[in-house]
Amino acid sequence: xxxxxxxxxxxxxxxxxxxxxxxxxxxxxxxxxxxxxxxxxxxxxxxxxxxxxxxxxxxxxxxxxxxxxxxxxxxxxxxxxxxxxxxxxxxxxxxxxxxxxxxxxxxxxxxxxxxxxxxxxxxxxxxxxxxxxxxxxxxxxxxxxxxxxxxxxxxxxxxxxxxxxxxxxxxxxxxxxxxxxxxxxxxxxxxxxxxxxxxxxxxxxxxxxxxxxxxxxxxxxxxxxxxxxxxxxxxxxxxxxxxxxxxxxxxxxxxxxxxxxxxxxxxxxxxxxxxxxxxxxxxxxxxxxxxxxxxxxxxxxxxxxxxxxxxxxxxxxxxxxxxxxxxxxxxxxxxxxxxxxxxxxxxxxxxxxxxxxxxxxxxxxxxxxxxxxxxxxxxxxxxxxxxxxxxxxxxxxxxxxxxxxxxxxxxxxxxxxxxxxxxxxxxxxxxxxxxxxxxxxxxxxxxxxxxxxxxxxxxxxxxxxxxxxxxxxxxxxxxxxxxxxxxxxxxxxxxxx
Amino acid sequence: xxxxxxxxxxxxxxxxxxxxxxxxxxxxxxxxxxxxxxxxxxxxxxxxxxxxxxxxxxxxxxxxxxxxxxxxxxxxxxxxxxxxxxxxxxxxxxxxxxxxxxxxxxxxxxxxxxxxxxxxxxxxxxxxxxxxxxxxxxxxxxxxxxxxxxxxxxxxxxxxxxxxxxxxxxxxxxxxxxxxxxxxxxxxxxxxxxxxxxxxxxxxxxxxxxxxxxxxxxxxxxxxxxxxxxxxxxxxxxxxxxxxxxxxxxxxxxxxxxxxxxxxxxxxxxxxxxxxxxxxxxxxxxxxxxxxxxxxxxxxxxxxxxxxxxxxxxxxxxxxxxxxxxxxxxxxxxxxxxxxxxxxxxxxxxxxxxxxxxxxxxxxxxxxxxxxxxxxxxxxxxxxxxxxxxxxxxxxxxxxxxxxxxxxxxxxxxxxxxxxxxxxxxxxxxxxxxxxxxxxxxxxxxxxxxxxxxxxxxxxxxxxxxxxxxxxxxxxxxxxxxxxxxxxxxxx
Numbered sequence: 011x012x013x014x015x016x017x018x019x020x021x022x023x024x025x026x027x028x029x030x031x032x033x034x035x036x037x038x039x040x041x042x043x044x045x046x047x048x049x050x051x052x053x054x055x056x057x058x059x060x061x062x063x064x065x066x067x068x069x070x071x072x073x074x075x076x077x078x079x080x081x082x083x084x085x086x087x088x089x090x091x092x093x094x095x096x097x098x099x100x101x102x103x104x105x106x107x108x109x110x111x112x113x114x115x116x117x118x119x120x121x122x123x124x125x126x127x128x129x130x131x132x133x134x135x136x137x138x139x140x141x142x143x144x145x146x147x148x149x150x151x152x153x154x155x156x157x158x159x160x161x162x163x164x165x166x167x168x169x170x171x172x173x174x175x176x177x178x179x180x181x182x183x184x185x186x187x188x189x190x191x192x193x194x195x196x197x198x199x200x201x202x203x204x205x206x207x208x209x210x211x212x213x214x215x216x217x218x219x220x221x222x223x224x225x226x227x228x229x230x231x232x233x234x235x236x237x238x239x240x241x242x243x244x245x246x247x248x249x250x251x252x253x254x255x256x257x258x259x260x261x262x263x264x265x266x267x268x269x270x271x272x273x274x275x276x277x278x279x280x281x282x283x284x285x286x287x288x289x290x291x292x293x294x295x296x297x298x299x300x301x302x303x304x305x306x307x308x309x310x311x312x313x314x315x316x317x318x319x320x321x322x323x324x325x326x327x328x329x330x331x332x333x334x335x336x337x338x339x340x341x342x343x344x345x346x347x348x349x350x351x352x353x354x355x356x357x358x359x360x361x362x363x364x365x366x367x368x369x370x371x372x373x374x375x376x377x378x379x380x381x382x383x384x385x386x387x388x389x390x391x392x393x394x395x396x397x398x399x400x401x402x403x404x405x406x407x408x409x410x411x412x413x414x415x416x417x418x419x420x421x422x423x424x425x426x427x428x429x430x431x432x433x434x435x436x437x438x439x440x441x442x443x444x445x446x447x448x449x450x451x452x453x454x455x456x457x458x459x460x461x462x463x464x465x466x467x468x469x470x471x472x473x474x475x476x477x478x479x480x481x482x483x484x485x486x487x488x489x490x491x492x493x494x495x496x497x498x499x500x501x502x503x504x505x506x507x
Numbered sequence: 508x509x510x511x512x513x514x515x516x517x518x519x520x521x522x523x524x525x526x527x528x529x530x531x532x533x534x535x536x537x538x539x540x541x542x543x544x545x546x547x548x549x550x551x552x553x554x555x556x557x558x559x560x561x562x563x564x565x566x567x568x569x570x571x572x573x574x575x576x577x578x579x580x581x582x583x584x585x586x587x588x589x590x591x592x593x594x595x596x597x598x599x600x601x602x603x604x605x606x607x608x609x610x611x612x613x614x615x616x617x618x619x620x621x622x623x624x625x626x627x628x629x630x631x632x633x634x635x636x637x638x639x640x641x642x643x644x645x646x647x648x649x650x651x652x653x654x655x656x657x658x659x660x661x662x663x664x665x666x667x668x669x670x671x672x673x674x675x676x677x678x679x680x681x682x683x684x685x686x687x688x689x690x691x692x693x694x695x696x697x698x699x700x701x702x703x704x705x706x707x708x709x710x711x712x713x714x715x716x717x718x719x720x721x722x723x724x725x726x727x728x729x730x731x732x733x734x735x736x737x738x739x740x741x742x743x744x745x746x747x748x749x750x751x752x753x754x755x756x757x758x759x760x761x762x763x764x765x766x767x768x769x770x771x772x773x774x775x776x777x778x779x780x781x782x783x784x785x786x787x788x789x790x791x792x793x794x795x796x797x798x799x800x801x802x803x804x805x806x807x808x809x810x811x812x813x814x815x816x817x818x819x820x821x822x823x824x825x826x827x828x829x830x831x832x833x834x835x836x837x838x839x840x841x842x843x844x845x846x847x848x849x850x851x852x853x854x855x856x857x858x859x860x861x862x863x864x865x866x867x868x869x870x871x872x873x874x875x876x877x878x879x880x881x882x883x884x885x886x887x888x889x890x891x892x893x894x895x896x897x898x899x900x901x902x903x904x905x906x907x908x909x910x911x912x913x914x915x916x917x918x919x920x921x922x923x924x925x926x927x928x929x930x931x932x933x934x935x936x937x938x939x940x941x942x943x944x945x946x947x948x949x950x951x952x953x954x955x956x957x958x959x960x961x962x963x964x965x966x967x968x969x970x971x972x973x974x975x976x977x978x979x980x981x982x983x984x985x986x987x988x989x990x991x992x993x994x995x996x997x998x999x
Contacts, residue, residue: 386615386618386659387615390526390618394526401651406647406648406650406651406677407643407644407647407648408644408648412644412647413575416578416640416684416688417577417578419684419685419688420578420688420691420692423685423688423689423691423692424692426692431685431689434685434688435682435685438681438682438684438685439681441681442674442677442678442681445673445674445677446670446674449654449670449673449674452654452655453658453666453669453670456655456658456659457658457659457665457666457669489574490575491573491574491575491576491577494575494577494578495576495577498577
């Protein structure tokens, strides 16, 4: 393998992340304060530098392949990594007081494991080789298992960790099995070569499809779409809320990146096949996610089902990519709508969990929807932020979530295919059902009387970040053009090369 | 910043300031800031009246700037004769509502006032938008403040009402969203209304689009049989919420017919005009009868709103100058009259805390000044000549008789029902001997309430006696609209 200068340059952020994860692990041994302020500051600083580096790379706009085509650095990947680093930062800000109250900061593992899971996401996003992607995925999920189990003395968390581990391992198995099939069929693990091999047409189609099915199953597990969604509600509910956010936030960006690398970059010629599979998955997710969410009384479980339905929407964007010999513009439009969807979804999830974390601090878990009762009377600001995220998830303008839904619907309907038109109608009707349970959260916060009169207290860091987060959802609703253009540009570049 | 932008964003800015800074222990300051905000918002719309050229059918005060370039969505605003009065009406009703809620709202005053100011800005946005997606964003965004207004300050069954309002209207709007995106794809990537007006569409496409728009607008108007949310919501909503809902929000739907359904799908509109006329007549006649048997004053006025809006849609779908202008005049008149009716009920409700007709009787003995105003508004509600209610109904009936005698006959007969239920309610609530000790203890309206009533009474009388300024403004635009609708858009 040839390692040249460019290879090193493409991997700087990852190397920095890895180095700092090790340094922080050692550094933390000397930190004695209960909330580990020094470790926390250092971690945030690291993440900020990494996010900045990725943003620099991304705005540079060039595409580099490094380490003998093992990794790729392109605008789409770099932006996703940048957003993932920022999302992880926000997660840590929201989660630290919660973790501290529950004895999860006795050691500094939370920070180290978080950095390693982020490293895993980075590798997943920038892998240009089946094995590299797989390694990244394993690094992410292994760190996540440990994070879920971080609260050792808590039964539900331990149970969730085991469930997550077993199902996650199975999903990884699926993925690996699919990759090995593709390797058998095409003779390469390199995504670019696999693509070329498939295009050449000298490959046994049956083996390819067989491998593709397994890969789609593995991806579906990671994205959490029906029928591979079973772990999501249990893990979301069982894991400590801070860790739920760690699993439900940034990794969605990585899962999207991985899906783009495997399905679009590697197997675009098979799009007709995987689009049908994704269509089934997304219809199931929209239906089951929305219907099941109605019945939940636990907020975390409800948000879990809401995630399932939202991921169904993301898949809708992916299936609209290639239709009747479509052009580059056409696919750009479809895939960038999905990318925009994922980014706004992560942003809203962060805000909603941020409020939940804030409320569960006073020695009790804010898990039931009724725990939010009368929040508007206790703290209009946080109730407002929660309401903004709920309306955004429900897709009500003028909030970010609306434009995400709009761009996906638009991508579906531009195709002119009646099947896609029906899908769009189905999707909006499902989001009508979805509006009901998001509205219920708003109802509980605004219309019901509070059970406790305790004041909601928040540290300065949490307060500032939460406000910015809420403002960003509104600002993206008023001015979504910039982020849309960014997504479109980076997807176009990725498809162009 | 253009005049229209100013009209939209001034109330919203004041509303945000109120939400951000107001606290319950400064309720007094909050009320004054809200009043100043509402007045300033009204003031910034007044130059529109001076500068509007009523001889031109073109869009005026146009602002056009790229908003979301990726989908070619523009911040495109403009005003023509059809939308002109609604901007002023919205700003005016907003002032009235702020004054009317001065004392009746005591908890979370800043959120209440903030919600109304933001709502008024959004509704002005709906009337000014010339870009399909901009229209949709404003149209949908109005749901959020209204949902909160009903749910926080509403009556005992407020939660049911708030959900019913939100989900019912969202269902219709989502189908419209599909239609908007469909038009976007058909027009080669444009959300511009003028482009859509010129776009040839096949008969089936027009039918689908027509019904998708119908789903959104019929629910909002509301037309029979999707009107059932309105009585439930009116009964539970706070007085101010009911007034704004009836005076402005219902008009968003009717306005949508003129701005979207008729000019974008003219052939389908003609084809299905029979259906629309039928539904309108059912609303006028049947819902009028339903109103007669109501025991709850707010419910009665709510059903009467449905019946009056039936006149509006009837006027639109007979495709004549008289009908369409009459429909628009009726919308404006109903804006004044229904707001006045609901605020009158609010005056009584604040004192007795009951909306039952049976809980009153002989109010005229204890509240003579108020009863005089109530009589005027009741007369306007049944369309007495010389009041605002007469002009629009008369124009629509005249148009309908020209179109088809029996349709005109059916519509005209509804005037009798209107008079019956309104006057009967007036008799039971206001006339006769003092009904009970609640009524006996009533105090007549205070200067603040007098001001509200007087402003509305002046508007109702002015519009009834001298409707020329209202009709003059819309003539050119209505003529042009009808000319456009008469042309087939079927591709050759």
